[in-house]
Amino acid sequence: MIVRALRSALVWALALLWLMPVYLMVVNSMTPAKQYSGNPAWMPTGLAFFQNLSTAWTDSGFGDGLLNSLMYSLSAAALAVLAAALAGYAVVIMPLKRPTLWFWLIYLGTLLPLQIFLAPLFKAYVAVGLYDTNLGMILIYAAICVPFAFFIVRNYLSTLPTEITEAAQLDGASWATVFWRIHFPLIRSSLLAAFIFQFTWVWNDLLFGITLTTSPDRRPVMAALAEVSGGFASLGPPVTLAAAIVASFPTVVLFIACQRFFVSSLKAVG
Amino acid sequence: MALATVPKSAAGDATISRRRAANHSRARAQAIPFLLPALGLVAIMLLVPFAVTVYQSFTSDNGITSSFIGLQNYGDLINDPSFVRSLANTFMWTIGTLILPVGVGLLVAILTNSIPGGRWLRFAFVLPYAISGASTAVIWGFILRSDGALNQAIRFFGLTPPSSGWLLEWPNNTLVMIVANTWQATGVCVILFLVGLQAIPAETLEAGSLDGASGARLFWHIVFPQLRPVMIVVIGMSIANSLRVFDLIWLLTKGGPGSVSETLAVTMYRQTFILSDYGAGAAVAVVLAIIVVASSWLYLQRQLKKG
Numbered sequence: 001m002i003v004r005a006l007r008s009a010l011v012w013a014l015a016l017l018w019l020m021p022v023y024l025m026v027v028n029s030m031t032p033a034k035q036y037s038g039n040p041a042w043m044p045t046g047l048a049f050f051q052n053l054s055t056a057w058t059d060s061g062f063g064d065g066l067l068n069s070l071m072y073s074l075s076a077a078a079l080a081v082l083a084a085a086l087a088g089y090a091v092v093i094m095p096l097k098r099p100t101l102w103f104w105l106i107y108l109g110t111l112l113p114l115q116i117f118l119a120p121l122f123k124a125y126v127a128v129g130l131y132d133t134n135l136g137m138i139l140i141y142a143a144i145c146v147p148f149a150f151f152i153v154r155n156y157l158s159t160l161p162t163e164i165t166e167a168a169q170l171d172g173a174s175w176a177t178v179f180w181r182i183h184f185p186l187i188r189s190s191l192l193a194a195f196i197f198q199f200t201w202v203w204n205d206l207l208f209g210i211t212l213t214t215s216p217d218r219r220p221v222m223a224a225l226a227e228v229s230g231g232f233a234s235l236g237p238p239v240t241l242a243a244a245i246v247a248s249f250p251t252v253v254l255f256i257a258c259q260r261f262f263v264s265s266l267k268a269v270g
Numbered sequence: 271m272a273l274a275t276v277p278k279s280a281a282g283d284a285t286i287s288r289r290r291a292a293n294h295s296r297a298r299a300q301a302i303p304f305l306l307p308a309l310g311l312v313a314i315m316l317l318v319p320f321a322v323t324v325y326q327s328f329t330s331d332n333g334i335t336s337s338f339i340g341l342q343n344y345g346d347l348i349n350d351p352s353f354v355r356s357l358a359n360t361f362m363w364t365i366g367t368l369i370l371p372v373g374v375g376l377l378v379a380i381l382t383n384s385i386p387g388g389r390w391l392r393f394a395f396v397l398p399y400a401i402s403g404a405s406t407a408v409i410w411g412f413i414l415r416s417d418g419a420l421n422q423a424i425r426f427f428g429l430t431p432p433s434s435g436w437l438l439e440w441p442n443n444t445l446v447m448i449v450a451n452t453w454q455a456t457g458v459c460v461i462l463f464l465v466g467l468q469a470i471p472a473e474t475l476e477a478g479s480l481d482g483a484s485g486a487r488l489f490w491h492i493v494f495p496q497l498r499p500v501m502i503v504v505i506g507m508s509i510a511n512s513l514r515v516f517d518l519i520w521l522l523t524k525g526g527p528g529s530v531s532e533t534l535a536v537t538m539y540r541q542t543f544i545l546s547d548y549g550a551g552a553a554v555a556v557v558l559a560i561i562v563v564a565s566s567w568l569y570l571q572r573q574l575k576k577g
Contacts, residue, residue, distance in 0.1 A: 007384070011391050014374075018395050019394045039417060040418060040419040083311060084308055086305070086308065094300065095298060097298055106308055108316075112316070113513065113555070114514070114516075115516075115539065116320050116556070119323060119548055120322035120326070121315070122543075140315055144316070146312050175304070179304075204403065222402055226521055229411065241412060244404075248402060251400050251401070256400070
């Protein structure tokens with residue numbers, strides 16, 4: 001009985017400790033920036049959240065960042081998932097020579113640290129005019145997202161009985177028809193899991209954002225947040241915190257709504 | 271956990287008829303358009319830059335002119351005290367990540383799995399996982415500033431906070447950033463451990479308690495061995511993630527003051543994009559890649575064995 005009570009107390013204490021940073025962020029993002037005393041507030045002192053947000057919006061192009069990231073995340077994740085589905089189908093279902101070699105060629109991309117791609121990408125982007133463009137960002141994000149999505153799709157396809165393909169082949173259907181009619185509907189839920197996962201990844205990226213873009217109307221949201229945060233002192237902590245809340249909002253909502261998908265794609269990693 | 275099997279080679283099947291064999295070689299050619307989008311993206315955007323970085327690490331390159339200098343960049347790195355410090359920080363990050371998020375994650379998963387309302391409490395730990403590294407840096411920057419929330423709380427309890435501040439002195443800055451990262455990274459460990467815990471059959475636990483095991487003994491002898499596969503995944507993932515941390519450090523300290531709180535991921539960025547020393551930056555990236563791949567070996571081996 002005592003052990004059980006202690007256990008509960010420990011979890012409650014830890015959970016409150018974990019929520020404290022979020023609480024402080026929310027409370028202080030509501031303090032009017034001009035009235036910020038220099039000391040963090042522990043109790044709400046105002047309702048200026050939207051005022052603070054609009055300061056970030058107008059003074060450092062934060063709104064552009066949000067829209068850019070929405071475009072980058074949606075299109076890169078969709079491209080990557082589609083490419084990964086086709087490749088997974090080719091490697092698992094179609095009679096391909098050396099499927100393991102192809103698998104590792106595509107999967108290798110996810111093992112290496114991102115830093116190893118950065119400098120050549122930067123130079124090549126500048127040389128071919130992709131630096132600081134929407135297309136350039138979508139291409140690199142899609143490429144980064146392919147290996148993991150491919151891994152999820154391949155794992156799922158490997159569990160399907162081979163009879164499914166054979167039956168469809170007897171009907172004389174082409175590989176493309178078999179893919180769209182049979183396999184695509186079957187892997188839809190794992191594609192959705194991969195899509196959500198990759199959307200979140202792209203949304204949260206900072207590294208490529210600060211390396212491959214520079215102008216506010218091309219910059220993704222995390223790079224915009226980094227700039228707001230760099231101006232911490234001038235714009236005031238409440239403005240920065242309000243911006244951080246808005247930047248986190250989409251992925252937190254997505255995460256809560258799709259926790260099941262996150263868990264299933266995490267399971268696939270193992 | 272995952273159902274990963276390497277697709278079996280169609281070529282090895284001796285029983286296929288000649289007609290089907292002909293179909294197969296046609297199908298092989300047909301597979302290429304299916305592979306091409308993924309392979310093209312990965313090859314052009316990732317594999318080629320990877321090869322170029324490896325080559326660049328053997329050159330002296332200021333972004334405009336470059337010349338081949340063999341292993342000199344690597345030799346220079348070993349003699350550079352700031353690189354050695356960066357390596358030490360990277361090591362601290364890895365050890366810290368193995369102890370904190372993995373340990374706390376296991377504790378939270380077990381505790382919330384056994385008490386009523388645990389599902390809701392667990393949410394507090396999982397929520398930060400959905401928050402980006404950059405936002406985490408903003409929140410913790412607010413907490414750790416010299417006039418920040420942590421020092422205020424310390425003074426409230428009548429104690430004196432360290433005069434140098436949390437982010438201005440090594441090793442304090444690296445340690446508090448590891449704590450900030452723990453806040454964000456614990457959630458995913460909790461989720462994975464919970465998946466592992468819930469996969470343990472109820473009969474196994476019943477059999478254990480019938481044999482007289484309870485509490486800590488039940489945990490160590492029955493539950494813990496069953497968590498081994500999940501443990502390997504969590505450890506592999508945590509090591510890889512600890513080596514990749516960039517956003518948090520870049521926004522909280524820029525690797526400074528000077529370069530004392532840099533890890534390899536940050537050192538590479540500074541060498542390349544701040545100092546424009548592309549050769550040295552590439553060498554750091556290669557060292558980092560070798561460490562990442564080598565330390566993922568445990569995890570990779572498991573993947574391969576399943577395949």
